[in-house]
Amino acid sequence: MLLITCPHCGPRAETEFRNGGEAGIVRPRDPAALSDGAWTGYVFTRQNPKGRFHERWCHAQGCGRWFTAVRDTVTDRFLSFHPAGEQPDEAGR
Amino acid sequence: MSQKARIAQGGRIDRSRTIRFTFDGKRYEGHPGDTLASALLANGVHLVGRSFKYHRPRGFLSAGSEEPNGLVQLEMGGGRTDPNFKATQIELFDGLVAESQNRKGSLRYDRNAVNDRLAHFLPAGFYYKTFKWPAAFWTKVYEPRIRAAAGLGKAPTAPDPDRYLHRHVWTDVLVVGAGPAGLAAALAAARTGARVILCDEQPEVGGSLLSESGRGITVDEVAPDAWLERAKAELGQHPELTVLTRTTCFGYYDHNYLGLLEKVTDHLADPPPDLPRQRLWRVRAKQVVLATGAIERPLVFPDNDRPGIMLASAARTYLNRFGVLVGREVVVCTSDDSAYDAALDLQGAGAKVTVVDQRHTPIGERVVHAQTAGITILRGQGPVGSQGRFRVAQLHVQALDEAGRPIMGRVQALSCDAVLMCGGWNPTVHLFSQSRGKLRWDEGLAAFVPGEGMQEERSAGACRGSWTLAEALVEGLAAGTEAAVAAGFEAHPTPAPAVREPVLGPHQPVWLLEGDRAGQRAWVDFQNDVTAKDLKLANREGFRSIEHVKRYTTNGMATDQGKTSNVTGLAIVAENLSRPIPEIGTTTFRPPYTPTTFGAFAGPSRGDLFDPVRRTPMHGWAERQGAVFEDVGLWKRAWYFPKPGEDMHAAVERECRAVRNAVGMFDATTLGKIDIQGKDGAEFLNRIYTNAWSKLGIGKCRYGLMLREDGMVFDDGVTTRIGEQHFHMTTTTGGAAGVLAWLESWLQTEWPELQVYLTSVTEQWAVIALQGPKARDVLQAVLTRGDISKEALPHLSMTEAEVAGIPARIFRISFTGELGFEVNVPASYGEIVTDALHRAGQPFGITPYGTEAMHVLRAEKGYIIVGQETDGTVTPQDLGMDWAVSKQKDFLGKRSLSRPDMLSPDRKQLVGLLPVDPKLVPGEGAQIVESPKPKLPAKMIGHVTSSYHSASLGRSFALALLSGGRARHGQRLWVSHGDGTAEVEVTAPVFIDPEGARLHG
């Protein structure tokens, strides 16, 4: 079971959290202006990198807040945690 | 004296007390401190089981948790019977009753022993080869017989009567294994002030030192057992150090999360009732020290499986720890120095000992000691066969060439009553491997050792291939200190202990000794009866990957998970394929390290505590009305209210009729309710619902559909504007938590600029639905404030009023198609108001109805239930609900609705079905086909989503999703029914009051 550090509550067991998939997917401002392909990309296409991955977590059984974590998908090590609105830098720190 | 193999003194047993126990119906005696295995051996019992496939007589191979043969069924009374206990791990208690397993008849005259003579017909993969055809024979004939013949004990049939608890703990350092390395590590870490847990599967700490005679060894100038006593005394002096004995670390998971199983009362004859049987510890450790020791390897030679042939270390444990001499005429076969300790100890206890050393020139100090002690040593020789039916009586040895192959020539027969084997040692790397650490083959040690680690752990002592006591203590000290420092503590300066012990000579493995007689079998996996020949056959048949060989032959797949067979099996396969061992790979170690009862994993989460139960405030009232309840998620909901003599069908008919003709009342409390406040509430609703909300007036309600971004219906419900900046949303019962989470995620991450605040109020409001033409009359009778007239409170509006003196929000909502009100009162008044309405309704024939009637009533009206008419692939258009979809504004999922797939005319659309036989109720989920006897495979064009008998219609009816359904109204189709099909007519999905006259009444 992973140990996840909520930026608001501190380290907690994975069972308290819900994973929200890839972070940084921005909803298009004007969906009607998008081609079918572009819209489909937004709805369905996600990265599945081997290595560093920015993902969303919600501390569902705690403060209820969403945040971003950077996790290495090979080792499952977390590199950093960021409250909503804070961007991980290029290196994912 | 009955314990004829018990020596007069020595060992860690209490000879002053006698314990009586029963094995296979026969009574024996032992002493406190014994295991079932040591007590049986003390009584000269070597035959303790039959092998899995060939039913060969078997004795103990080991003295520990790696035991493959000595499995017993423990009968504990009161419905307690547990199979597959290792007798080597059962602490003896008074009155213990154990049975051997896997036999038909008695252990000595097992009728399945004929399998051994049929061995030719039972090669590797024989299941796959023999029992293929005819297919029906598999379940009816082959499988039951194989299972009966190859069973490993009996599963209990009664519910587990015992109690199991869970502990969740954090620690700075967890040390697994309390042998010399683990003790040194735990003490080193504890001295820094770190919080430390030390666990060990044995009932006392000490590990290999418990089996040590101490010959020629000193630690800081005292004997090893004196050092152990000193260490034990210090354990008690560290307040932050927890010592868990009888506790196996069975699993090493992500982020240093480990599972420990503590056997609390298994060793007690009369456990105190306040103690759980076992305790599962879930430990999150900042740092881990693995000090799990090593397991000795058996030798693979023909007929190496007779009772009395065991690991050298096991014989030493039985002697030094339990005071049991396993044989009087002992042959020790080895390729390693460590077995000489056993030779010397057993000789010292009075046995006649011969050593057969596969090495031509063993040079270790122990070899010299053995020679000095007068032990005969046959160098450069190895075992090639044995004799003896229920116990070994003869060992055949032969000279070996430099590569370890037997040289043609004279076979010498040594008479004996015990054979001790040592094929070197395997570091116990299971937990390291579970932690995702990579194993590395060490050619010099001829063993897998921990390579690159993935977590915050380190290994010390024999589990990393460091065999000497000096290394164990030094590495333990270093590992414990390093772990504590890494956990943020300051190192405590402790000098390394000074150890004097015999110098080890090199180990030279011989993986397989083949005799020269045809048909000889040399066992690799004792528990699963896998021989070297089986491995050879698998390789010859083309299996090259070790994972495939393992599955084909079942090598290493028994309850012992190959603790004594995996590495030898791997090495033999490598020899067969003429490839180096690391190229063959290694097997993956998976939790649990030793079998762990389901009860321990379940812990207290069973029976009433399995899941929380949610009850509405009117639950007791409904119970008193005779309700039958159904589970909806965690909720208990009144399903129907049978009168005496009524079955469900009759009750539901009566309830439906009452709603259509008079008035019914229904507990709708479980509907999800979300209070929405903030100045951007209407804008927020615009974005998450398919329809428009900006212009909704205060006190008005509106039905809304929520879509996911892929355009599929995800939830629905009625939302009401309570004030300018205040809305009350309802969701489906099952969707409540998911909807709130969904809304929150959009607010938090995508639209943080919106000022909207969401609060779940599901449990704050009790909701009573009054439905039917007399609903207003009933409500009017108990209304103490407010106006609920047709003019003041039209359909889809809300008023704040007072019912029976209780402040209430009254919503004019219908989920039945009838005149309807939903009375919301603070939860604690739910029962009082329910009762008041029920009394007031008596003159009008008020009838409580349950979820089943609710389902029928709404289906008659064509109202969908999300999750029943929808399944995540259904759009609003599919449901014919375009009227609820705004053309002007954007909303979640809107763009998906114009994707080409969504516009296809053959999408499944919601329709009604009327069975041609009005009594026939099609099954929900039944497939729809185009002809009564379609050619297989049939083209399925839709499925039934809801199906009931209707009292109002006097017939059956159904809702269905049907390909191109709206264009098919009037068509005759067929639904699967029983073994055949039933004819139905396609209709519009509204059966009652399509104009809505009743609704607006």
Ligand SMILES: [Zn+2]
């Ligand atoms: Zn939190």
